[in-house]
Amino acid sequence: MPDEESQPRRPRSRRAGPDTPRPQASIIVTTYATPSRLLEISLESLLVQTLTDIEVILVIDGDLPPASEALVAVAAERDPRLVVLRPGRVGRARALNVGMTAARAEIVGIQDADDASHPRRLELQVGLFSLVPRLSLLGTGAVISSDLEATADWDLPAVPPNVRIIGRALLRSNPVVHSSVLARRSAIDRIGGYDERRTAQFDYDLTLRLSSDGAVLGLCDLPLVLHRRHPSQFFEGLAPMRRAWGSYRLQMSHIGHLPQPTRVGYFGVAAGRFGYQVARGMAWHRASNRQRSATV
Numbered sequence: 001m002p003d004e005e006s007q008p009r010r011p012r013s014r015r016a017g018p019d020t021p022r023p024q025a026s027i028i029v030t031t032y033a034t035p036s037r038l039l040e041i042s043l044e045s046l047l048v049q050t051l052t053d054i055e056v057i058l059v060i061d062g063d064l065p066p067a068s069e070a071l072v073a074v075a076a077e078r079d080p081r082l083v084v085l086r087p088g089r090v091g092r093a094r095a096l097n098v099g100m101t102a103a104r105a106e107i108v109g110i111q112d113a114d115d116a117s118h119p120r121r122l123e124l125q126v127g128l129f130s131l132v133p134r135l136s137l138l139g140t141g142a143v144i145s146s147d148l149e150a151t152a153d154w155d156l157p158a159v160p161p162n163v164r165i166i167g168r169a170l171l172r173s174n175p176v177v178h179s180s181v182l183a184r185r186s187a188i189d190r191i192g193g194y195d196e197r198r199t200a201q202f203d204y205d206l207t208l209r210l211s212s213d214g215a216v217l218g219l220c221d222l223p224l225v226l227h228r229r230h231p232s233q234f235f236e237g238l239a240p241m242r243r244a245w246g247s248y249r250l251q252m253s254h255i256g257h258l259p260q261p262t263r264v265g266y267f268g269v270a271a272g273r274f275g276y277q278v279a280r281g282m283a284w285h286r287a288s289n290r291q292r293s294a295t296v
Contacts, residue, residue, distance in 0.1 A: 023081075024053040024107065025122055025182065028099030030092060031113035032061040036068045038114040038148065038228070043072075045116035045152055045226075047079050051123040056082050057099045062089040093194040093202045100193055106185050110203075114228045115179040116152040121224040124161055125182045128220060132163055136187035136215035137207065139176035141223040152226040166217040170207060171251050176217070178203035180225040187215045201250060208254050 027046055031039055046056045064072065076082045087098045100108060107126060111117055125138055132138075143154065166175060181203070191209045194202045211217060 020104070023055045023105045024051060025109055025126055026055045026057060026099075026103035026105040026107070027109040027111055027122070028057045028059065028096060028103065029111050029113050030059040030061055030095040030099065031064070031068075032089075032092070032095075034068070034113040035148070036065065036071060039068055040071050041116050041149075041151055042111060042113050043075055043082065045119070046111060046122075047075065047082065048119055049117065049122045050120050051126060054081060054122060055104060057085065057102055058082060059085045059087065059095040059099045061087070061092065061095040091196065091199075093196040093198055096194045096202065097196060100185070100188060103185065107182060108185050108188065109182040110178055110180075111225070112179045112227075116150075116226040116228075117179070118152045118154070118156065118224045118226075120156065121152075121180075122182070124222065124224060125220065128161060128163055128218075129182070129184075132218065134216045135163070135184075135218050137176070137181060137183040137210055138163070138218045138220060139182075140180040140220040140225060142177040142180055142225045142227040143223050144227050144229060146229055148228070150226055150228070152224075154223070156222060161220045161222045163218045163220055166211075166219055170211050170217070171254060174204040174207060175219055176203065176207055177225060177227050179227055183210075187213075204250055208250055212254055 029042060029046070034042075043056065043058065046054070058072065060072075072082075072084060076084055083102065085098055085102060087095065090098065096110070107129060109122065109125070121140065125140065128138060129135055143152070169175070187210060188206070191206075191213050195205055195209075198205055207217060
């Protein structure tokens, strides 16, 4: 079996013809067993963006229940910017790469099917890519919610967004919410896209490999996405020890490339983070169990 941390296969890219107008941004949503109401909120939040020159690529990983099929059919009929792809049951990483291959824009983004974007998310993020041209990937702040009816309709601060460059702090934890990712397609192509051999933490693996490749990663301080956490999510539902061990292994695979004095310090930091993540995961599981019990 291949090592998860080795270089993944590079996906082939589909490029538009010379006369085909490209959107300013392509946003990829993959769905597998997403509750219909959450999928509806997610797609709607992208199709009402103030930046209208976009395409939304929905990759259906497997089959949809009838209610979701109906809402996707209606949305695609109403808005030609929604592109629906059906590769079959291929797994999350492969579904993300399918979306990347189909994307026509140079700027590509991600949104999880159970999350949502603020109406100005893409307007502001694309603008920041123009202001900071050395950026390869930009994440944003997020509002965390367990409310299954919540939408991303809050008021934003009346101040210009600030971008913080993410350096070696990425080796301590992943500060980038996957649903907030906007990235240059060329940078993701250069590292081979998402690693299709992984079963979890595709996002952290991608950002670590981008950083190792010399890409500049940034974080916008404005909360532009709603990140939903609920017990039915695959990664959040993993045992705390397994989640923490996955993060630790990823960190170790990249710490080894650092200079000796720095590497020693980061080994200690990673070990401390491992204990913290286990404790935090156990607390999250206890809270989720209480929430389930309260709704029964």
